[in-house]
Amino acid sequence: MYAQMVKSEATNDDPEKLAAFQARIDANEKIEPKDWMPEGYRKTLIRQIGQHAHSEIVGQLPEGNWITRAPTLERKAILLAKVQDEAGHGLYLYCAAETLGISRDEMTEMLLSGKMKYSSIFNYPTLNWADIGAVGWLVDGAAIMNQVPLQRTSFGPYSRAMIRICKEESFHQRQGYDIMMKMARGSPEQKEMAQDALNRFWYPSLMMFGPSDKDSVHSAQSMAWKIKINTNDELRQKFVDQTVPQAEYLGLTIPDPDLKWNEEKGGYDFSEPDWSEFYDVLKGNGPCNRDRIEARQEAWEKGRWFRDALVAHAEKRAARRVAAE
Amino acid sequence: MPSLPDIMTPDAEALARAAGKGKGAPLEAGSPEHDLFTGLTRLGDNTLILGHRVSEWCGHAPVLEEDIALANMALDLIGQTQLWLGLAGEVEGHGRSADDLAFLRDAWHFHNVLLVERPNRDFGHTLMRQFLFDAWHQPMLRALEDSADDRIADIARKAGKEVAYHLERSADLVIRLGDGTEESHARMQDALDRLWPYVGEMFHADEVDVRLAHEGVMPDPAGLRPTWDATVDEILAESTLARPEGDFFHKGGRQGRHTEHLGHLLAAMQWLQRAYPGAKW
Numbered sequence: 001m002y003a004q005m006v007k008s009e010a011t012n013d014d015p016e017k018l019a020a021f022q023a024r025i026d027a028n029e030k031i032e033p034k035d036w037m038p039e040g041y042r043k044t045l046i047r048q049i050g051q052h053a054h055s056e057i058v059g060q061l062p063e064g065n066w067i068t069r070a071p072t073l074e075r076k077a078i079l080l081a082k083v084q085d086e087a088g089h090g091l092y093l094y095c096a097a098e099t100l101g102i103s104r105d106e107m108t109e110m111l112l113s114g115k116m117k118y119s120s121i122f123n124y125p126t127l128n129w130a131d132i133g134a135v136g137w138l139v140d141g142a143a144i145m146n147q148v149p150l151q152r153t154s155f156g157p158y159s160r161a162m163i164r165i166c167k168e169e170s171f172h173q174r175q176g177y178d179i180m181m182k183m184a185r186g187s188p189e190q191k192e193m194a195q196d197a198l199n200r201f202w203y204p205s206l207m208m209f210g211p212s213d214k215d216s217v218h219s220a221q222s223m224a225w226k227i228k229i230n231t232n233d234e235l236r237q238k239f240v241d242q243t244v245p246q247a248e249y250l251g252l253t254i255p256d257p258d259l260k261w262n263e264e265k266g267g268y269d270f271s272e273p274d275w276s277e278f279y280d281v282l283k284g285n286g287p288c289n290r291d292r293i294e295a296r297q298e299a300w301e302k303g304r305w306f307r308d309a310l311v312a313h314a315e316k317r318a319a320r321r322v323a324a325e
Numbered sequence: 326m327p328s329l330p331d332i333m334t335p336d337a338e339a340l341a342r343a344a345g346k347g348k349g350a351p352l353e354a355g356s357p358e359h360d361l362f363t364g365l366t367r368l369g370d371n372t373l374i375l376g377h378r379v380s381e382w383c384g385h386a387p388v389l390e391e392d393i394a395l396a397n398m399a400l401d402l403i404g405q406t407q408l409w410l411g412l413a414g415e416v417e418g419h420g421r422s423a424d425d426l427a428f429l430r431d432a433w434h435f436h437n438v439l440l441v442e443r444p445n446r447d448f449g450h451t452l453m454r455q456f457l458f459d460a461w462h463q464p465m466l467r468a469l470e471d472s473a474d475d476r477i478a479d480i481a482r483k484a485g486k487e488v489a490y491h492l493e494r495s496a497d498l499v500i501r502l503g504d505g506t507e508e509s510h511a512r513m514q515d516a517l518d519r520l521w522p523y524v525g526e527m528f529h530a531d532e533v534d535v536r537l538a539h540e541g542v543m544p545d546p547a548g549l550r551p552t553w554d555a556t557v558d559e560i561l562a563e564s565t566l567a568r569p570e571g572d573f574f575h576k577g578g579r580q581g582r583h584t585e586h587l588g589h590l591l592a593a594m595q596w597l598q599r600a601y602p603g604a605k606w
Contacts, residue, residue: 077403
């Protein structure tokens, strides 16, 4: 779940048009870019898809941190391919958002100035090689929980982007788990790395779903529009239920002494993450917020001459073509 | 006490053999196996070190499409490394895998040209390094397709398809940046001037090259120069960049004498394998 706490926008449209729009959504029709849509729907989607796209881009950094130290040629190739997929996901999502009337450059400027957010999870550091496994297993695992239902979202371009992205994410999750298996069954030091990675990534992964939104008006509106399909608590529960047996299989311990199976609800009871830490991270006080955004700002600033030159060259070429005609 | 008692164990020789397992006696310098091993590590080390340098950009490129393209190129180069170093290990016959060769040799056993270990600097410098290398790499692979050794010809055919695209891309960007803005032109000219003293090494044959060429296994690199010159002159003309004067060049990389930069690169790349010997990843 790369979009967190997306506030839905109030809408002041003609009630008749709104009712007709809602009827299309209720009939499971896809809304396409040229169709009429409430301004609130448009703005909420820009915020949500944009935040997801930014998360893919910023998400390259914690994993990129280990590309030069990947322990085998195969692991290096797999990690490079994964980070490349993420850049590709960013590209589809920016394109999907652009169909709503905002440009990629505008969204980039908003990310770099802090006006748009990316997922809190990418403000945590990757400190040992098992973190690369844990990011695939837990972070991509949590993301998939939200993205699989979003394949059926009401906005056509977003739904189509999600279908492509989910295929790749599920592959990433399996690769992450594969690293965890090697580590958890390796030398004592490797097992220590694996447990350490799980200890650090468990609660931040639970935070990815956002705080409980069962009483949130924003979520209710987004769910009516089918741009949000499940509540945060439903998805978090599903994630925990899926992940606990996987951790047991690895022989690793989930860092929650209160975790236990609840026969009655058919799921695990588990401890809530520390939500004050979550709000701190959103405010910019996570361990890596400043480093992450500065890395993106630096890439953008240092790349300006490159982008300007490509535009200048294209203009020169066009002028030469005109002169030759 | 006239002397200390002998503390050697009686099975010392067997222990030494076990400890040295996978090491075997070094190949004899000048032997065909040694020449072939050297030639293959030269190819594989070029792709490994350049692939590593390119991968350092991951997440930091000037535009999203470039991040994707660079990752692609690094992936191709790492894939080619697996093939070249895999074959080198096979030829050596001591049970070393491509990973063993990549992660467990020290700098003086690396045989890449110095050009590919030069640091990235700015994006223009990275692209210029890529172009100068691609313009050599492509005709090298084309010549290797005719190798008397089928295993080499097979790898060259596979890699050649990828590298043809690398050259197309890097040449195109050199043109666009050379003939872009005043600033991009200056940056590209500076990159070319800085990298020029590392060009000559790619074409400088030593006795290993001469013997490999004589056997029809690998081409004499000197023979690739006219093709390289033609490509580079054409692209530089179109990019409005001036070919630097002078033919001095640094050398030694192909014989294992490197710049200071390689040690730092290997320190990062080999760290996990060195810190946790024998671990499976």
